[in-house]
Amino acid sequence: MSLNLTILGCHSATPRVNAYPTSQFLEINNRHFLIDCGEGTQRQMRKYKVGFSKINHIFISHLHGDHFYGLVGLLSTYGILSREKELHVYGPEGIKEVTLLQLKISQSHAKYPIIFHELSSTESELIFEDKNISVRTIPLNHRVYTNGYLFTEKEKSKKLHLDNISNYEEIDKADYLNIKAGKDIVLSTGEVVPNSELTLPSKKLLSYAFCSDTKYKPDIIPLIKNADLLYHEATFLDDKKDLAKKTKHSTSKEAAQIAKDANVNQLVIGHYSGRYKDISLFRKEAQEIFENTELAEPGKTFKINAKD
Incomplete structure (x- = not known):
């Protein structure tokens, strides 16, 4: 069993040359998920060879443009590609209305079924599971209703001793x-x-926690405890801590503190503000608190294999 995360986009709202807003492709226990869908996601999927047909479940954290404005384009492309399989979209209340309106006005809706799962709870809830994977929400604190998502492998049959x-x-x-x-x-x-x-000892079940835009929120720590991989937004460096609080974002140090207190294995930070020209500063600052920190960058992959 393994976990593979491909970063498609990882910058904040304003588009820039060679910088794309949030989107990720997750492969875990033979399942494939798209997480957020900012502008340019389709192009990045093509560039980094993410198979469109593999994706049957899309998880949108919140309805700010840099996290879902690429969704209607992707759904339209599925129609052009003559998709027939149903597609599940998870996101805040309103995502169905805004998406179907765009498809209707542009006459882009194809024949494949789109099933929306609208979220409104401020408590963590199980929103998807099959025999391989479970997905729970991670309630966050942003300017609009926002969730992160925790993806966890499910244990298969035990092996006989x-x-x-x-x-x-x-x-x-x-x-x-x-x-x-x-x-x-x-x-x-x-x-x-x-x-x-x-029975023989089971392998550790892998887990990935995606924490989108949010102010520093330590009460999520029990939900993501011991995750193998944590993505946590870090829009600002510590010099803009007041601005982070005002805009309900996090700093690199705050993301690192969450990772440390949750005892995760590895931290990935992203969603960098365009005011910073050198993103290596984010990693440097975070590592003062949590050493095993890496930067999200377009096309970068993170792979974790299960161990006994």
Whole structure:
């Protein structure tokens, strides 16, 4: 099992040459997700060879243009490409209305079904799961209703520890399905053989936390505790801490403090304000608090493999 994150865009609102607003492509446990869809996302998908047909679920953090103005263009392109599979779009209340209106006026809506999942809760909630992945919201604090998203692998069937199982004559192959499902075995004597003795240790389940635009919000720490990878916006350096607070954004140091307190494995920062010409300063400042910090840059990939 592995986690692969490709940064498509990572800058703040104002478009610039060779700088694109927020969008990411996530591959985790054989599932593929698009996270936010700022202007230029389609071009970046082509440039970095992200297969359009792989994406069946799109997660939009909030309805500021630099996070979703590329969505209607992408949906229109799917129509041109004769897509037939249904597409699920998750985002704040209003995303269905604004998107369908644009498609209607431009007469761009194709035949494939678009299923909108509109969000309004200020508490973390489970919004998607299948046999491989679960996705929960991370409520954030921005100028409009905003969520981050936590993507977590789901545990597959346990592997049998056949050497240990052979120590118990009563356990036969008919019990294997129950053991793989995590159940203990009760012998005829009444002795309970714990499942942990009959199965091999599971690999750590990988998780990715995406925290879009938000002011410093330490109450998200329990939600993202021990995540393997955390993306946290860092629009400003510490010299603009007051401006970050006013605009409900975070500084690089604040993002690093979240990462440290949540005990994540790696931090990626992005959403840089255009006022800064040298983004390496963001990494330098964050590393004063959290050493394992990397910069988001278009085309940059982050890969994490599961370990025992």
